[in-house]
Amino acid sequence: MSKGKELWKAAGARLAAARLHAGFSSQRVFAEAVEAAEPTIAKYEQGAREIPMWLLVWLGEHHGINSGWIVSGRGDMIDDPSKAPAPSTAVDPWAMARAWAVIERICKETGRTVTGTQIAEEAAILYSALLSRIVDVRDRPMVEAALAVLGEEAKERMLKVEPGTGKRSAL
Numbered sequence: 042m043s044k045g046k047e048l049w050k051a052a053g054a055r056l057a058a059a060r061l062h063a064g065f066s067s068q069r070v071f072a073e074a075v076e077a078a079e080p081t082i083a084k085y086e087q088g089a090r091e092i093p094m095w096l097l098v099w100l101g102e103h104h105g106i107n108s109g110w111i112v113s114g115r116g117d118m119i120d121d122p123s124k125a126p127a128p129s130t131a132v133d134p135w136a137m138a139r140a141w142a143v144i145e146r147i148c149k150e151t152g153r154t155v156t157g158t159q160i161a162e163e164a165a166i167l168y169s170a171l172l173s174r175i176v177d178v179r180d181r182p183m184v185e186a187a188l189a190v191l192g193e194e195a196k197e198r199m200l201k202v203e204p205g206t207g208k209r210s211a212l
Contacts, residue, residue: 050088055111056096057086059118063104075099119176132168133178139185140167143192151199167195 060082065071068086072079075096084090097108107120141164148155155163167188172178174187 046088049091051114052092052112053086053088055114055118056092059100059104059106059111060086062118063100063106135181136171136178136184137164137168139188140164140171143167143188144195147192147196147199151196153199163195163199167191170194 060068060071063071065074068082069079072082075082077096081090085092085096092111097106097111100106100111101108101120105119107116107118110116110118110120141160144160144163144167147153148160170191171184171187174191175183178184
């Protein structure tokens with residue numbers, strides 16, 4: 042296989058990864074979105090045809106995909122995180138479960154006896170704080186790192202004494 046064909050085959054594989062990351066589960070759905078024929082998209086992803094500039098620009102403008110990454114493999118897939126697709130569900134179940142586990146751990150560490158409703162409320166607050174700190178809730182290592190920091194902040198907040206009352210703050 043010639044060097045050029047190897048490069049386009051690798052770029053095609055990255056295009057397929059970018060398509061999936063952008064939320065297009067099939068070549069057909071992607072082809073409809075970009076107004077191209079499905080067999081043409083398949084050829085781009087197989088490396089049988091060069092990926093056109095207009096498609097690279099479209100991915101960058103609509104989904105924050107780094108065209109340089111598709112072509113060369115250098116840099117990050119996402120050039121503009123604000124354009125990256127949102128999770129398909131309003132709440133990521135795995136991240137919410139991790140937030141719940143962090144709150145449960147904090148309650149045990151601090152000796153707090155709380156109801157399931159109180160844990161749910163605090164986990165929701167922690168999840169919202171998580172969303173404000175990270176770009177992609179599906180990035181599990183980033184979620185874990187952020188929850189470690191946010192968990193410590195929540196613990197400090199939960200241990201604070203309300204001025205003049207001698208009572209601990211909420212939860």
